[in-house]
Amino acid sequence: MTAAPAEDQVRQWESEQEHLRQQLVEDDTEAWQKNPDFSGLQRVGGVDLSFIKGDDVNACAQLVVLSYPDMELLYEDSQMVTLTAPYIAGFLAFRETPYLLEALQRLKENRPELLPQVVFVDGNGLFHYREFGLACQLGVLSGLPCVGVAKNLLQVQGVHKSEEHQSxxxxxxxxxxxxxLTAASGKVLGKALRSSDKSVKPVYVSVGHKISLDTAVRLTHSCCRYRVPEPIRQADCRSREYLRKHFPAADT
Incomplete structure (x- = not known):
């Protein structure tokens, strides 16, 4: 296969990202976001995709909705999907977002009263090569406030695993x-957060859509029982359990 199709794909996706980027809101837009204790917030969502080991095409797309602040499960949706878009670094959203949007749409149609008021995404938002990661794309296309929470540092825009970063x-x-997390340009793209007293390894929080960075960080911390915020942790656990149950021969 020649490189030309991939180059054409990248140009198309860059154009789409730039178009969607114009619709991104990096400020608090909801009343509950402005309250110190987030009063008015009742439902938080989490999304994730889990793959069968050795298979980068077939995955379980998972959505959970938890109560806030109790983190009790209100709703879950596990759906096997077949990803059709190629993996190209920096464009993960084009592989995964369609299936996460479908899960949110099913919820909206079947149980609209349980639609989350904010969605936690296992991935980055503004902390991205072009400041438009998975959490941003899902947020803009769904219209819901979104927060990106990554477990590993994306070394991008001058942010590196340097001695300074480790200190x-x-x-x-x-x-x-x-x-x-300050880019070479001086813009703050996200924050490294120690999410619990017990966990010394941070998570990396960035704005997805319709929420400010400071609010996103406070909210992430408030949703953490362990290192990873509970909506993402539950989505990850339940999607992996779905794969173990339905594909027992595969080592997930």
Missing amino acids: QIAALQKGGDSFP
């Missing part, structure tokens, strides 16, 4: 402490 992590004393 900043070491300086995080307790759950809720954070430091900014």
Whole structure:
């Protein structure tokens, strides 16, 4: 296969990203976001895709909705999907977003009263090569506030796993402490957050849509029982359990 089709695909996706980027809102838009204790927030969503080991095409697309602040399960949707778009670094959203949107649409049609007021995404938002990651794309296309939470540092725009970065992590004393992820341009693209007192390894929080960075960080911390915020942790656990149940011969 020649490189030309991939180059054409990249140009098309870059154009689409730029178009969607114009619709991105990086500020708080909901009343509950402005309350110190998030009063008015009742439902938080989490999404994730889990793949059968050795298979990068067939996956379980998972949506969960939990109560806030109790983190009790209100709704779950597990659906096997076949990804059709190729994997190209920086364009993960074009592979995964359609199936996550379908899950949200099924919820909207079947149980609209349980639609989440904010969605946590296992991935990055503004903290991205072109400042438009999976959490941004899902947010803009769904119209819902979204928060990107990544477990690993994306080394992008001048942010690296440097000695300085490691020393900043070491300086995080307790759950809720954070430091900014500042691009070479000087723009803050996200924050590294120590999500709990027990976990010294941070998560990387960035704006998806319709929420400010500071609010996203506070909300992420408030949803953490362990290192990863509960909506994402539950989506991950339940999608993996679905694969174990339905594909027992595969080592997921």
